[in-house]
Amino acid sequence: RKEVEQDPGPFNVPEGATVAFNCTYSNSASQSFFWYRQDCRKEPKLLMSVYSSGNEDGRFTAQLNRASQYISLLIRDSKLSDSATYLCAKGNTDKLIFGTGTRLQVFP
Amino acid sequence: SAVISQKPSRDICQRGTSLTIQCQVDSQVTMMFWYRQQPGQSLTLIATANQGSEATYESGFVIDKFPISRPNLTFSTLTVSNMSPEDSSIYLCSVEGQGISYNEQFFGPGTRLTVL
Numbered sequence: 001r002k003e004v005e006q007d008p009g010p011f012n013v014p015e016g017a018t019v020a021f022n023c024t025y026s027n028s029a030s031q032s033f034f035w036y037r038q039d040c041r042k043e044p045k046l047l048m049s050v051y052s053s054g055n056e057d058g059r060f061t062a063q064l065n066r067a068s069q070y071i072s073l074l075i076r077d078s079k080l081s082d083s084a085t086y087l088c089a090k091g092n093t094d095k096l097i098f099g100t101g102t103r104l105q106v107f108p
Numbered sequence: 109s110a111v112i113s114q115k116p117s118r119d120i121c122q123r124g125t126s127l128t129i130q131c132q133v134d135s136q137v138t139m140m141f142w143y144r145q146q147p148g149q150s151l152t153l154i155a156t157a158n159q160g161s162e163a164t165y166e167s168g169f170v171i172d173k174f175p176i177s178r179p180n181l182t183f184s185t186l187t188v189s190n191m192s193p194e195d196s197s198i199y200l201c202s203v204e205g206q207g208i209s210y211n212e213q214f215f216g217p218g219t220r221l222t223v224l
Contacts, residue, residue, distance in 0.1 A: 032211040043200055043215040044151065046109075087150060091211030094139060100150040
């Protein structure tokens, strides 16, 4: 089993929709989790760190469920510019282990 | 976050040759990392570049194939040696963040390598 697993999608949603992605992980000792956004032919950019208490940044909400070993990303009021691949990552000592990414396509 | 640059941004190389990729950061960082992202795949860590000592390689990656230098706290190089078409990939360096989140990393723009 991969250490970090994501549904590759694509998720095709209309503008204004709410969309949620989950990412499951193994090794409950992991302490840090992140969501990255990667546009086509670009490097990943850090979107959010994921804290145990959950955190929100504008239209984006990230949550951590340690009991079920998953993290989630909720995007409200989707914009065309949200179209990208969303990668989850977990920390493992000094390293990050990435999922394969979930592709989101927002259409007009 | 730190400003990270990579050179070259892309290259097309012949089988059997080697390419050295440079990563420059505008501030001193302790941890630098090299990743590979093959077409349609996620990021795979190649090695952690340690200043003043040998790099730490992940399973499946060896120093003879991917020698790494880290002469100071702002610079690192990754060489892809004796290339084959299977080495065609995007190579990215990253650095640890300076914020409060442990393990947070920021990426350079990547080097797109095509091996013919």
